Amino acid sequence: xxxxKLLTLALHSEQTVDEKDLGLELFLTDDIPGIGGKLRKTPxxxxxxxxxxxxxxxxxxxxxxxxxxxxxxxxxxxxRRLSTNLRVSRTKIGFAGTKDGRSVATQLMSFDAPIESVLxxxxxxxxVSDAYRSKKAITIGDLVGNSFTIxxxxxxxxxDIAGICAEVRQRLEAAGGFPNFFGVQRFGSIRxxxxxxxxxxxxxxxxxxxxxxxxxxxxxxxxxANDARRELQDSRDFEKALxxxxxxxxxxxxxxxxxxxxxxxxxxxxxxxxKNLLMMFVHAYQSYLFNKILSERxxxxxxxxxxxxxxxxxPLSKTNVPDHDNPIPVTEGNLQKVTxxxxxxxxxxxxxxxGTVSGFAGGRMGDIERRVIEAEGVERMDxxxxxxxxxxxxxxxxxxxxxxxxxxIDFDGEVATFKFALNKGCYATSLVRxxxxxxxxxx
Numbered sequence: 001x002x003x004x005k006l007l008t009l010a011l012h013s014e015q016t017v018d019e020k021d022l023g024l025e026l027f028l029t030d031d032i033p034g035i036g037g038k039l040r041k042t043p044x045x046x047x048x049x050x051x052x053x054x055x056x057x058x059x060x061x062x063x064x065x066x067x068x069x070x071x072x073x074x075x076x077x078x079x080r081r082l083s084t085n086l087r088v089s090r091t092k093i094g095f096a097g098t099k100d101g102r103s104v105a106t107q108l109m110s111f112d113a114p115i116e117s118v119l120x121x122x123x124x125x126x127x128v129s130d131a132y133r134s135k136k137a138i139t140i141g142d143l144v145g146n147s148f149t150i151x152x153x154x155x156x157x158x159x160d161i162a163g164i165c166a167e168v169r170q171r172l173e174a175a176g177g178f179p180n181f182f183g184v185q186r187f188g189s190i191r192x193x194x195x196x197x198x199x200x201x202x203x204x205x206x207x208x209x210x211x212x213x214x215x216x217x218x219x220x221x222x223x224x225a226n227d228a229r230r231e232l233q234d235s236r237d238f239e240k241a242l243x244x245x246x247x248x249x250x251x252x253x254x255x256x257x258x259x260x261x262x263x264x265x266x267x268x269x270x271x272x273x274x275k276n277l278l279m280m281f282v283h284a285y286q287s288y289l290f291n292k293i294l295s296e297r298x299x300x301x302x303x304x305x306x307x308x309x310x311x312x313x314x315p316l317s318k319t320n321v322p323d324h325d326n327p328i329p330v331t332e333g334n335l336q337k338v339t340x341x342x343x344x345x346x347x348x349x350x351x352x353x354x355g356t357v358s359g360f361a362g363g364r365m366g367d368i369e370r371r372v373i374e375a376e377g378v379e380r381m382d383x384x385x386x387x388x389x390x391x392x393x394x395x396x397x398x399x400x401x402x403x404x405x406x407x408x409i410d411f412d413g414e415v416a417t418f419k420f421a422l423n424k425g426c427y428a429t430s431l432v433r434x435x436x437x438x439x440x441x442x443x
């Protein structure tokens with residue numbers, strides 16, 4: 001099988017991370033060469049538009065619903081800037097899903113603030129429009145999916161680009177979709193370490209989590225930030241770090257400032273971060289474990305589309321997306337029925353998102369799930385994090401196969417443009433990587 005190229009991961013020096021370190025261990029189309037290329041030479045090369053669920057309009061509603069277009073804004077930093085300009089708490093701003101930071105994105109957001117203030121927002125590379133009032137705020141998950149326009153530049157010149165794309169597409173369509181891996185962005189595009197911070201939290205190592213976040217230099221970050229992280233890692237001088245850390249590293253500076261005044265209180269430093277960011281760390285670790293499980297199923301030659309006895313199947317919900325909350329065990333008695341539903345795209349084989357109440361599958365899939373979790377040395381209640389209740393996670397099931405819709409691929413010289421739509425929670429890069437088969441830094 002084609003394996004993503006392996007780079008060295010050093011613990012106490014500048015780190016580099018490979019896809020394999022994120023559980024992305026192989027490709028479904030492993031016997032087809034890639035077109036190479038690079039994503040996101042500019043943010044405009046990665047456009048995403050949310051397929052939203054609109055809250056009902058109500059002139060007397062408490063919340064303002066608005067369409068927000070933004071360019072090159074990481075989700076937490078955007079919310080922080082919006083809250084600062086509106087002079088409201090971050091908790092007064094709601095959104096359905098986090099978009100890739102290095103992108104041009106359009107999504108719905110809700111604001112517990114005056115509509116006049118929302119429409120008057122002036123922030124670089126942010127446009128707010130189509131505002132109205134509603135009694136319902138927007139919360140995580142309040143979307144159907146996302147539509148993407150992705151341009152891949154600097155394609156290989158030594159292969160038949162159009163032929164490879166046609167062959168990969170045919171293979172994926174025959175499989176019913178692509179492996180539903182959590183993409184690189186789940187772990188941090190520049191510093192892909194959020195899952196390692198989550199692992200620190202699950203193990204109760206709060207000091208390790210803090211230092212991995214604020215220090216821990218990595219080669220792809222700019223030199224000013226990297227130098228500051230390296231100095232802090234070596235010296236543990238938080239007062240000096242507060243002077244040296246770039247202003248743009250707002251969350252790191254907040255934690256450093258806290259530790260300057262309260263040495264050793266690493267749990268308190270973590271609690272200065274937004275709750276959704278703390279949750280993101282643990283979710284990223286769970287995502288890594290899921291990726292490992294999915295890789296092992298593919299490696300075992302098991303279908304992602306057709307269920308086996310012991311699998312847990314996710315039926316379609318009322319909004320035509322997989323229902324993650326009501327998995328159905330596959331038995332000898334219902335195998336024929338659920339296989340028919342799966343082939344028709346009405347049910348999906350699932351994998352484990354391990355947490356406090358999540359359950360293993362049976363059969364061969366259950367063996368894979370247990371083997372991955374046991375090798376990692378974690379238990380369910382490790383995900384109930386003492387002192388950080390907001391970061392604790394119950395776990396869930398996730399579909400192994402991601403469907404894509406309305407795929408078109410256009411070619412212009414050394415650029416290929418992919419347009420398609422995905423269900424919520426599915427990663428565009430996990431589809432495009434099947435075509436590219438490039439090093440992780442190119443995504």
